Amino acid sequence: MTTNTVTLAITGASGAPYALRLLQILVKADYDIFVLISSAAKVVFATEEEVKIPSRPEDAAAFFSERFGAREGQITVCGKEEWFSPVASGSAAPKKMVVCPCSTGTLSAISVGASDNLIERAADVVLKERGQLILVTREMPLSTIHLENMLKLSQMGATIMPASPGFYHNPQKISDLVDFVVARVLDHLGIDQTLMMRWGYHHTNDK
Structure with a gap:
């Protein structure tokens, strides 16, 4: 497995455009991607x-690959109980994982190490292996339970990144707001991006 490998988990919170845009950019950056999709996310x-x-992981992988022009084998979609997939084991899982969007249910399950499905197990693996876990949470308002779970995971080393776009880049379209959030995720993954301008700098967006 190369270092340019990442796990992208997509859960049932609102925010499908974030997940699609992030997957598109990861493909463009030539990353190998393990994609995990919950049933609620499909809805x-x-x-x-x-x-x-x-429904079939192989068909979902072919669907995403065609949509984003991925090379053969670049996108692997795993079933929710595919326990023999690489992401389920610390000896094989990518060291980087993004849950985008991350539902509060998934947030809670990860915080207690439930590991009842592959998304939860993959996140548990990244935490125990001291890897990079980014949770793009999407909920408002936040209850005390949500905040406590976020604090707990932050203290474990996870990055809590709410889907909260800024407006200083003067967004003209919804896609500009999506790009703001995706760009911040890419920054934390250490992937070069030109989706949004950086504070104090000017450049032309690469759409």
Whole structure:
């Protein structure tokens, strides 16, 4: 496994555009991506993007690969109980994982190490292996339970990155707001990006 490998988990919180844009940019950056999709996320995709994700992991991988022009084998979609996949083991899992968007249910499960499905197990592996876990949470308002779970995971080393776009880049379209959040995720992954201007600098967006 190369160092340019990342796990992208997509859960049932609102925010399908964030996940699609992030996957697109990861493909463009020539990363190998393990994609984990919850059942609720598929409902959200159909609602927010009118996109129907195929049920079979192989078909879902082919769907994403065609949509984003991925090279053969670049995207691997794992089933929710595919316990023999690389992401389920500390000896093989990528050291970087993003949950985007991250539902508060998934947030809670990760915080207590539930590992009841592959998304939760993959996150548990990244934490125990001292890897990089980024949680793009999407909920408002936040209850005390949500805040306590975020604090707990932050203290474990996870990065809590709410899908909270700024406006100083003068967004003109919804896609500009999506790019703001995705750009911050890429920054934390250490992936060069030109999706948004940096504070105090000017450049032309690479769309």
